[in-house]
Amino acid sequence: DSGVTQTPKHLITATGQRVTLRCSPRSGDLSVYWYQQSLDQGLQFLIQYYNGEERAKGNILERFSAQQFPDLHSELNLSSLELGDSALYFCASSVGAPNTGELFFGEGSRLTVL
Amino acid sequence: TQLLEQSPQFLSIQEGENLTVYCNSSSVFSSLQWYRQEPGEGPVLLVTVVTGGEVKKLKRLTFQFGDARKDSSLHITAAQPGDTGLYLCAGFGGTSYGKLTFGQGTILTVHP
Numbered sequence: 337d338s339g340v341t342q343t344p345k346h347l348i349t350a351t352g353q354r355v356t357l358r359c360s361p362r363s364g365d366l367s368v369y370w371y372q373q374s375l376d377q378g379l380q381f382l383i384q385y386y387n388g389e390e391r392a393k394g395n396i397l398e399r400f401s402a403q404q405f406p407d408l409h410s411e412l413n414l415s416s417l418e419l420g421d422s423a424l425y426f427c428a429s430s431v432g433a434p435n436t437g438e439l440f441f442g443e444g445s446r447l448t449v450l
Numbered sequence: 451t452q453l454l455e456q457s458p459q460f461l462s463i464q465e466g467e468n469l470t471v472y473c474n475s476s477s478v479f480s481s482l483q484w485y486r487q488e489p490g491e492g493p494v495l496l497v498t499v500v501t502g503g504e505v506k507k508l509k510r511l512t513f514q515f516g517d518a519r520k521d522s523s524l525h526i527t528a529a530q531p532g533d534t535g536l537y538l539c540a541g542f543g544g545t546s547y548g549k550l551t552f553g554q555g556t557i558l559t560v561h562p
Contacts, residue, residue, distance in 0.1 A: 338492060369550070379493070379538065379552040392549045426492050438483075439550060441492025 339363065342427050342442035350450055354415040357445045361408055361429030367391070368410040369430070369439060370402055374423040385410060417449045453477070454539055456553035463529055464561050471524045471556045473539035480542050482515055482522045483550070487536040496524075529560045 339362035349355055361368050370382040381394035385404035396402075399417075404410040414421060424446050428439040454475050463469055473482070481500045485493035497506050499515035499522060506513045510533075512525040522539055539553045 338494070340492070371552075378554040379540075381549050381551065384549065394549055428492070438495045438498065439493075441494070443490065443492055 338440040338442060340427060340429050340440050340442035342425075342445050344445055345443065346446050346448075348448045348450065349417060351417055351419060353417050353449075354413065355417065355447065357412040357414070357425050357427075357447075359410045359412070359427030359429075359442060361410070361427075362440055365429035365431050365440070366408065367430045367432065368404050368408070369428040370396075370410070370412050371426040371428065371441075372423045373426060373444070377423075379426070382412070414447070417447075419449050422447055422449045454541055454551055454553035456537075456539055456556050458556060459554065460557050460559075462559045462561070465530055466528050467560075469526050469529055469558070471537055471539075471558075472521070473523065473553050474521045475541065476520065477541075478519050480519070482519070483540045483542070484513055484522070484524055485538040485540060485552075487538060487555075493536075493538055526558075529558075531560045531562050534558055534560050 341360040343358045366387045369384045372380045382396040383402050384392040388404050399415050402412045424444040426441050426444045428441045430437045430439050457472050481498055483498045484496045486496055487493040497513045502517045502519045504515045510527045514523045536555045536557050538555045540550045542550055
């Protein structure tokens with residue numbers, strides 16, 4: 337158990353819909369990262385927050401947005417869903433500032449878009 | 451965009467054999483990490499290498515960071531079925547501050 341909690345574990349929805357994935361980082365960790373993992377793309381970095389502020393952005397689509405709340409939990413919002421958005425979405429957390437340290441990953445949220 | 455290329459993509463070997471997985475990039479990384487991921491779980495950190503030329507050993511696993519900090523390798527001695535999994539290299543640094551870039555991964559299967 338990494339200490340990072342992600343909900344829901346599985347989600348099935350239709351194209352055009354919107355979903356919210358939730359992440360609770362390990363106690364004390366200030367950084368939260370979101371990754372998308374698919375068979376053909378591997379683990380793709382989406383976005384990173386540190387203590388409530390966005391710190392780094394990857395190949396995150398405009399239809400996707402995220403935020404980190406004052407209690408440090410984070411949410412990833414995916415809207416106007418397409419078939420190609422089907423993937424495993426991982427949240428990870430780390431203690432300190434970006435560019436250092438170990439990332440602790442949650443078990444992921446598996447999104448299926450039909 | 452900083453890319454990490456891993457090879458081979460797939461590796462299927464017998465128990466007791468040795469293997470090496472490579473992770474290469476044209477970019478310099480301030481540090482490089484190796485993770486292992488099992489089905490249904492998130493990646494778990496195995497090691498972080500920071501200094502060019504650094505070698506770290508973790509039981510039967512040996513990790514090396516290239517002198518120029520652009521490449522790394524993972525060597526497993528006498529592989530066991532429990533080593534089966536997805537091995538991922540990931541790099542911090544350079545122009546991608548705050549972003550941990552992952553390679554595509556190597557799927558290792560060790561047959562008893």
